[in-house]
Amino acid sequence: MTPRQQRGRVLASIGGGGIWLMRGAWGSGILGRSFQTMGTFISGYLYSYDSSYPWLVLSGALIVLGVAFIALIKEPERAEI
Numbered sequence: 001m002t003p004r005q006q007r008g009r010v011l012a013s014i015g016g017g018g019i020w021l022m023r024g025a026w027g028s029g030i031l032g033r034s035f036q037t038m039g040t041f042i043s044g045y046l047y048s049y050d051s052s053y054p055w056l057v058l059s060g061a062l063i064v065l066g067v068a069f070i071a072l073i074k075e076p077e078r079a080e081i
Contacts, residue, residue, distance in 0.1 A: 004080055
């Protein structure tokens with residue numbers, strides 16, 4: 001999906017993350033941490049209005065991102081080695 005020449009840059013910006021046992025995966029790059037920080041900040045404000053708002057916004061965002069991922073990301077015809 002990412003050309004071999006750009007993989008290091010992409011991994012550094014998004015983050016390779018890792019997998020916590022029983023907790024999923026996280027992004028450890030500068031973009032991943034920035035979005036996590038903004039999401040936490042915005043969720044605090046949404047929670048002050050109603051405790052379900054952060055979860056509704058998260059669900060909506062995940063649906064939009066899932067549809068965009070399916071529509072826009074195509075598997076390469078030939079795998080790079």
